[in-house]
Amino acid sequence: NAGVMQNPRHLVRRRGQEARLRCSPMKGHSHVYWYRQLPEEGLKFMVYLQKENIIDESGMPKERFSAEFPKEGPSILRIQQVVRGDSAAYFCASSPRGGWDTEAFFGQGTRLTVV
Amino acid sequence: GNSVTQMEGPVTLSEEAFLTINCTYTATGYPSLFWYVQYPGEGLQLLLKATKADDKGSNKGFEATYRKETTSFHLEKGSVQVSDSAVYFCALSDGAGGTSYGKLTFGQGTILTVHP
Numbered sequence: 001n002a003g004v005m006q007n008p009r010h011l012v013r014r015r016g017q018e019a020r021l022r023c024s025p026m027k028g029h030s031h032v033y034w035y036r037q038l039p040e041e042g043l044k045f046m047v048y049l050q051k052e053n054i055i056d057e058s059g060m061p062k063e064r065f066s067a068e069f070p071k072e073g074p075s076i077l078r079i080q081q082v083v084r085g086d087s088a089a090y091f092c093a094s095s096p097r098g099g100w101d102t103e104a105f106f107g108q109g110t111r112l113t114v115v
Numbered sequence: 116g117n118s119v120t121q122m123e124g125p126v127t128l129s130e131e132a133f134l135t136i137n138c139t140y141t142a143t144g145y146p147s148l149f150w151y152v153q154y155p156g157e158g159l160q161l162l163l164k165a166t167k168a169d170d171k172g173s174n175k176g177f178e179a180t181y182r183k184e185t186t187s188f189h190l191e192k193g194s195v196q197v198s199d200s201a202v203y204f205c206a207l208s209d210g211a212g213g214t215s216y217g218k219l220t221f222g223q224g225t226i227l228t229v230h231p
């Protein structure tokens with residue numbers, strides 16, 4: 001059973017370009033979480049999705065950021081018109097169900113660098 | 116809101132030394148508590164967890180006890196190995212009755228380096 005797969009592992013974008021980060025959850029997992037880790041900081045929650053639904057996006061910046069988890073295919077975190085402050089590691093986690101005591105399995109992350 | 120505070124790092128130890136990484140939290144209700152480990156170049160892996168007061172989580176020689184009275188979940192290991200070198204994250208999730216759906220609040224992470 002493959003783990004959570006994120007791609008690309010490293011992504012370089014120029015200011016103003018779009019960044020698309022992909023996350024394929026573990027088989028049988030329908031719950032996906034995205035976190036962002038800024039340099040020298042811990043992981044911060046961004047958004048929680050179930051198949052075709054955004055459940056909690058309280059950690060998402062109001063502009064330029066969006067996320068989806070379609071019925072088929074990976075979850076996508078999309079950042080439009082990237083700025084230098086978007087440079088960070090973005091981690092995806094999946095779980096078989098939501099819940100306060102459920103283990104979340106993390107991917108290796110995508111390291112975004114904006115130049 | 117919820118928050119997690121970890122001891123400032125980095126921590127450098129010799130092999131077979133005793134390890135403690137402090138973690139305290141602020142939360143409403145009864146959160147679940149977790150320690151995650153991140154080895155170089157990899158994603159986070161769950162190391163151990165505790166879901167109610169006085170529970171002790173343990174795995175691979177690591178232990179942590181959920182202390183509600185001191186709002187702490189300190190990580191300990193009696194004898195560290197070079198292979199334990201990694202970044203360790205303390206985290207919490209809203210407990211039963213919360214609405215976080217498993218959303219985690221993380222501490223800032225502690226870098227551990229173990230020398231032979």
